[in-house]
Amino acid sequence: MDSNYFTDVYEVVKLVPKGRWASYGAIAHYLGAKGGARMVGWAMNSAHCDDSVPAHRVLNRNGELTGQHHFKPPGKMQKLLEKEGLKIVNDRVTNASESFWDPSAELM
DNA sequence: GACATGACGATTT
DNA sequence: GAAATCGCCATGT
Numbered sequence: 001m002d003s004n005y006f007t008d009v010y011e012v013v014k015l016v017p018k019g020r021w022a023s024y025g026a027i028a029h030y031l032g033a034k035g036g037a038r039m040v041g042w043a044m045n046s047a048h049c050d051d052s053v054p055a056h057r058v059l060n061r062n063g064e065l066t067g068q069h070h071f072k073p074p075g076k077m078q079k080l081l082e083k084e085g086l087k088i089v090n091d092r093v094t095n096a097s098e099s100f101w102d103p104s105a106e107l108m
Numbered sequence: 109g110a111c112a113t114g115a116c117g118a119t120t121t
Numbered sequence: 122g123a124a125a126t127c128g129c130c131a132t133g134t
Contacts, residue, residue, distance in 0.1 A: 005131090023116085023117095024115075024116055024117085025116065025117055025118090028116085028117090028129090033129085034129090034130080035129055035130040035131065036116070036117065036118095036128080036129040036130070037115090037116035037117055037129085038114065038115090038116050038117085038128095038129060038130070038131080039116095039129080039130060039131065040115085040116080041114070041115040041116060042114065042115080042130085042131065042132070043115095043131095044115055045114080045115060045132095046132095048115090055115080058115080059115090060115075060116060060117085061116070061117065061118095062116095065115090066115050066116080067115030068115085069115085070115055071115095
């Protein structure tokens with residue numbers, strides 16, 4: 001529980017608006033760039049057990065569904081994103097720059 | 109305690 | 122412009 005870092009990541013991910021997506025680096029930067037994007041991904045890895053954390057809204061900086069294989073079943077991530085209004089093509093979000101959500105910019 | 113790995117990012121070649 | 126490499130730090134072995 002000392003790793004409050006994960007909790008921070010969960011909070012930010014939960015704050016991601018529906019139909020938008022945030023990048024690991026953006027969240028990491030919002031948290032103070034602690035450890036960088038990798039730690040965010042690692043936090044999600046621990047969060048995968050928590051359905052309250054819409055990890056499917058967290059993609060890499062390219063808007064690619066990098067963690068699909070970690071979902072159950074694989075592809076659920078893409079389905080959820082498409083259901084929220086995002087267009088996924090080739091495991092990648094189209095109009096990514098338009099649906100991109102930056103916590104440090106939107107939440108300030 | 110050290111080595112290897114990981115849902116990434118940025119920089120350099 | 123694309124590919125390759127290093128860096129970030131925490132977790133697992």
